[in-house]
Amino acid sequence: MSTPQLVVHRDKELMAQAAAARLITRIVDAQATRGSASVVLTGGRNGNGLLAALGSAPARDAIDWSRLDLWWGDERFLPEGDPERNVTQAREALLDRVPLDPARVHAMPASDGPYGDVDTAAAAYAAELAAAAEHGAVPAFDVLMLGVGPDTHVASLFPELPAVRETERTVVGVHGAPKPPPLRVSLTLPAIRAAKEVWLLAAGEDKAKAAAIALSGAGEVQAPAAGAHGRSRTLWLLDAAAASELPRSLYPPASA
Numbered sequence: 001m002s003t004p005q006l007v008v009h010r011d012k013e014l015m016a017q018a019a020a021a022r023l024i025t026r027i028v029d030a031q032a033t034r035g036s037a038s039v040v041l042t043g044g045r046n047g048n049g050l051l052a053a054l055g056s057a058p059a060r061d062a063i064d065w066s067r068l069d070l071w072w073g074d075e076r077f078l079p080e081g082d083p084e085r086n087v088t089q090a091r092e093a094l095l096d097r098v099p100l101d102p103a104r105v106h107a108m109p110a111s112d113g114p115y116g117d118v119d120t121a122a123a124a125y126a127a128e129l130a131a132a133a134e135h136g137a138v139p140a141f142d143v144l145m146l147g148v149g150p151d152t153h154v155a156s157l158f159p160e161l162p163a164v165r166e167t168e169r170t171v172v173g174v175h176g177a178p179k180p181p182p183l184r185v186s187l188t189l190p191a192i193r194a195a196k197e198v199w200l201l202a203a204g205e206d207k208a209k210a211a212a213i214a215l216s217g218a219g220e221v222q223a224p225a226a227g228a229h230g231r232s233r234t235l236w237l238l239d240a241a242a243a244s245e246l247p248r249s250l251y252p253p254a255s256a
């Protein structure tokens with residue numbers, strides 16, 4: 001389990017731009033090494049902000065978009081095209097403007113899709129992940145990104161709810177999510193922890209308590225973000241506002 005590394009940027013705009021630049025480099029390196037890259041996207045303002053920044057980054061097309069596999073960490077269980085779906089927002093922020101291979105864009109099922117209920121949809125996505133895995137239950141994600149909620153949730157893993165306690169399955173249906181909509185599909189902590197690198201995005205005053213709690217030794221059931229670790233790297237990308245309540249000992253020396 002990799003110890004969290006923190007990088008704090010001046011504000012959320014700079015955090016999004018720096019994270020986008022970091023992601024470009026990570027994808028380019030993976031494609032140079034393996035011929036393709038595999039990235040898990042997150043919903044939310046910080047996740048979409050990063051995608052928008054990536055879309056306007058000068059080095060954007062250093063990425064070979066045709067050899068990029070995109071997955072989602074979670075999805076709101078709503079009809080296809082619903083503006084509240086994470087994939088809809090990702091398409092608007094970036095995906096519809098870059099030449100991705102549609103077969104390599106793995107959106108989570110919609111509520112009006114072939115799976116009648118959220119649990120069946122979750123099982124179908126788990127099967128899709130397993131089918132794409134070189135070995136194990138999920139592909140070797142190069143980067144898995146997670147927005148951090150003010151209650152320390154990541155993906156749709158909310159404190160104390162059943163989904164954060166899942167230890168076997170890679171994808172679950174979430175019922176009664178406190179952040180609307182109540183029905184969601186989510187990767188579980190075992191799936192998240194299979195990623196090479198996990199990046200947690202936290203910008204804004206409203207994330208300061210969550211960051212401090214998650215980084216101060218809280219348990220993963222009470223603070224799901226505390227359980228989000230990559231196999232080789234766990235990176236918290238914050239802005240100064242979200243870092244404002246971190247214990248000084250955790251605050252990186254060279255940051256803003």
Ligand SMILES: O=C(O)[C@H](O)[C@@H](O)[C@H](O)[C@H](O)COP(=O)(O)O
Pocket residue numbers: 042043044045046047074075076086146147148149150153154155156179
């Ligand atoms: O479906 C979702 O809502 C997201 O995946 C969720 O996990 C999000 O990343 C956090 O709630 C942070 O959202 P903000 O960046 O908007 O605060």
